[in-house]
Structures are given as structure tokens and as C-alpha cells.
Amino acid sequence: MNIDYKLLEKLVNCISPSGSEEIVRELIKEETKAFADEAYVDTLGNLIVHKKGKGKKVMLAAHMDEIGMMVTSIDDKGYIKICSLGWNNPISLAGGRAAFANGTEGVIHWNRSLENHGNLTFEDLFIDIGTTCKEDTERKIDIGDVCILKSDFYENEKFVIGRNFDDRIGCYLLIEMLKQNIKTELDVYYAFTVQEEVGCRGGKIAAFNIAPDVGIAVDVVSTGDYPIEKGYSKDLPVKLGSGPSVRIKDGKIISDKNLNEAIINIAKKNNIKYQVDILLNAGTDAASMQQTGSGAASTCINIPTRYIHSPNEMISKRDIDETLKLLCAFLEEYNN
Ligand SMILES: [Zn+2]
Incomplete structure (x- = not known):
């Protein structure tokens, strides 16, 4: 077909x-x-x-x-805290790129030194959209906004990745x-x-x-x-x-x-x-x-x-x- x-x-x-x-x-x-x-x-x-x-x-x-993430708070330096929508593996998220529907993107990173990513939790993660203060972030992002973990669609002759x-x-x-x-x-x-x-x-x-x-x-x-x-x-x-x-x-x-x-x-x-x-x-x-x-x-x-x-x-x-x-x-x- x-x-x-x-x-x-x-x-x-x-x-x-x-x-x-x-x-x-x-x-x-x-x-x-x-x-x-x-x-x-x-x-x-x-x-x-x-x-x-x-x-x-x-x-x-x-x-x-x-599955995705929702913004729960924004700290004084402009970093975004998130909660999970559906079951997300924090290990998949760490180091990835978050994308919001309004075009804003940011880095998902973690807030403590980790010997091993196996014990990473959602609590450890934050998003950095390249701002320096809360007001700056708030110009682009509101509490309750949602985002996803970005990746590119790919296909070859046999399979598709997305x-x-x-x-x-x-x-x-x-x-x-x-x-x-x-x-x-x-x-x-x-x-x-x-x-x-x-x-x-x-x-x-x-x-x-x-x-x-x-x-x-x-x-x-x-x-x-x-x-x-x-x-x-x-x-x-x-x-x-x-x-x-x-x-x-x-x-x-x-x-x-x-x-x-x-x-x-x-x-x-x-x-x-x-x-x-x-x-x-x-x-x-x-x-x-x-x-x-x-x-x-x-x-x-x-x-x-x-x-x-x-x-x-x-x-x-x-x-x-x-x-x-x-x-x-x-x-x-x-x-x-
Ligand atoms: Zn399903």
C-alpha cells in the first residue's frame, strides 16, 4: 500500500x-x-x-x-523546573533539547553531580533557554506551558525513527x-x-x-x-x-x-x-x-x-x- x-x-x-x-x-x-x-x-x-x-x-x-513535560516553576536566574506528562525516562531527557510550541528551545540538564545516571530523577532536571533572569524567561515561557524532547524524523528504505x-x-x-x-x-x-x-x-x-x-x-x-x-x-x-x-x-x-x-x-x-x-x-x-x-x-x-x-x-x-x-x-x- x-x-x-x-x-x-x-x-x-x-x-x-x-x-x-x-x-x-x-x-x-x-x-x-x-x-x-x-x-x-x-x-x-x-x-x-x-x-x-x-x-x-x-x-x-x-x-x-x-509524552512531554510541563513547566512548574521558573527560578530567579531564569531556569525552568518541569514535571512529567506521561511516563518519561529522566535518562532519556538529560542532555537533550526541549522544544515548546511557540518556537522556544532549551537545554535539559541536571543540577547535581552524578556518579551514575541510573538514579537521576525529574527533581534533578531543569531547562535552560539561554536567559539570565526570571523576567527574561517569563517573556517567553509561562508556568503550565508544555514542551517535548526534540529529535529529528529519519527514514531509510526499511525503517523510520521519530x-x-x-x-x-x-x-x-x-x-x-x-x-x-x-x-x-x-x-x-x-x-x-x-x-x-x-x-x-x-x-x-x-x-x-x-x-x-x-x-x-x-x-x-x-x-x-x-x-x-x-x-x-x-x-x-x-x-x-x-x-x-x-x-x-x-x-x-x-x-x-x-x-x-x-x-x-x-x-x-x-x-x-x-x-x-x-x-x-x-x-x-x-x-x-x-x-x-x-x-x-x-x-x-x-x-x-x-x-x-x-x-x-x-x-x-x-x-x-x-x-x-x-x-x-x-x-x-x-x-x-
Ligand atoms: Zn500509546
Whole structure:
């Protein structure tokens, strides 16, 4: 299938951490408006794009937000203290570049001598935007402003690197599905959700309003195919380049068995390579859909991703293609 890497790059470059999804939402609105039967933004900020059908109500969810940081205080010398939005590894942040939506950038550094970065905490970090006093910083930055850890988008023939494929790749796939004009009887709601990284908040509100029969989150999953000695990725059989992964269980959901079976059968029938994953912790908007209102048969279709929640997440071009194929085939063929 034709993958629009320029659009993916544009999505990745939007500075939209949890609670500040406006920039990426505008881009998605623009990209999808020609393909929607109706579209609206709900009270929490989720963008819902509806393609009407007579069949079962299916909600596809991809979260627009990314992890980031929020300014908590500015000291007399103009240095900025921050807190985390979503789960950030302080080690990834240290020495990196912070970028704010207003164009301001700064160095993220630490305030004590460290023998070993292993015990670095958020408390140790500050941002230096090159100012010399509080007033100077305040001309550019307010308390409550948000920023992200900057990195450059990169692609070669096989893979792509970017800071927030979690979950801009999900957003991209949903946009691309809308553009494909898929023939389906299903009543499909494409939900671009907010505040997933801080506890799957937007997905709950979206699911309550939509009340779907079936819910599929399109998100990312860690892989176990890089050097790692301990941690939850260590024994994960998921590999980059081996196709989309269907979630069996994570910390928040045991996926609907019939739905997973239907997805896997569709993958087999269409010769789409797939994997399955079980995570001991973590969770996605699949849980929001499963456990809101009267509930929905739910699961998560994941794009294998190395180095999740670092400034350089890596995904495979082949997996993007195969995931898009599987999602489109699902809408065409799912009928139970
Ligand atoms: Zn995610």
C-alpha cells in the first residue's frame, strides 16, 4: 500500500503532549474532513470522525497526545523546573533539547553531580533557554506551558525513527484508512483521542459518547528484539518487521477472544504476517472502550516499536504496510 511518509513526518513534528493536543488535532481535521460523514470535537478534546454504516458500531481509537513535560516553576536566574506528562525516562531527557510550541528551545540538564545516571530523577532536571533572569524567561515561557524532547524524523528504505510514533503512527493509520474509502457495512467511528499517556482519559469519554459494539485501539507495542537484560520487554517475543501484533492481555485489559480470533483469521486469509503480545503492565484506550458504559468487545492492534517513550522510537516500514492492510481488511470482512 502507498504510505505517505511526508504526512507521517508532519504528524510526528506536531508538538502536542497530553492536554495540549490542539496542533496535531488541527492537522488531522484538515486531512480527514473530505472523507468524513460527520466530525466533531467532544468536551475533552477528542476528535471523532464518523463514516456511517448500517452494521455494528466499531470504534477505532488512536491517541493524539505524546509524552512531554510541563513547566512548574521558573527560578530567579531564569531556569525552568518541569514535571512529567506521561511516563518519561529522566535518562532519556538529560542532555537533550526541549522544544515548546511557540518556537522556544532549551537545554535539559541536571543540577547535581552524578556518579551514575541510573538514579537521576525529574527533581534533578531543569531547562535552560539561554536567559539570565526570571523576567527574561517569563517573556517567553509561562508556568503550565508544555514542551517535548526534540529529535529529528529519519527514514531509510526499511525503517523510520521519530519521537512519538506512540501514537502518531496510530493516528496516521486511521487517517489513511479514511482516505482508502473502504467498502464496509460497519458503522465506523475513527476516534483521535486525548490524554492517553496520563491514564487513557480521552478514550473513556469518547467511548461513552459513541457506545461502540466493538473497540479497537491502534497503538504501539515494545519489542524484545534488542539488547535488554531486564524489564518487561526482555521476554517479549514481538519483533520489528514481523507484522502487526494483536494484544491478548496487558495491565488493563484481557482482550475479547472472539474479536482477536476474527482479526487473526482475517490476517491469515489475507496472508498478512501478524504477531501476538502479552504485557504484564501498561494499557491503552482498548481498556477505555472495553470498560466504559455497557462495555464493548475490545482489543488492540499494535505496531511493533523499539525504544518506546524515548526521543527516538523506531518502527519498520513493512509493519506500517501490513498493519494498514490488516485494518482495512478487518473493516471489509468483519461480520460477526
Ligand atoms: Zn500509546
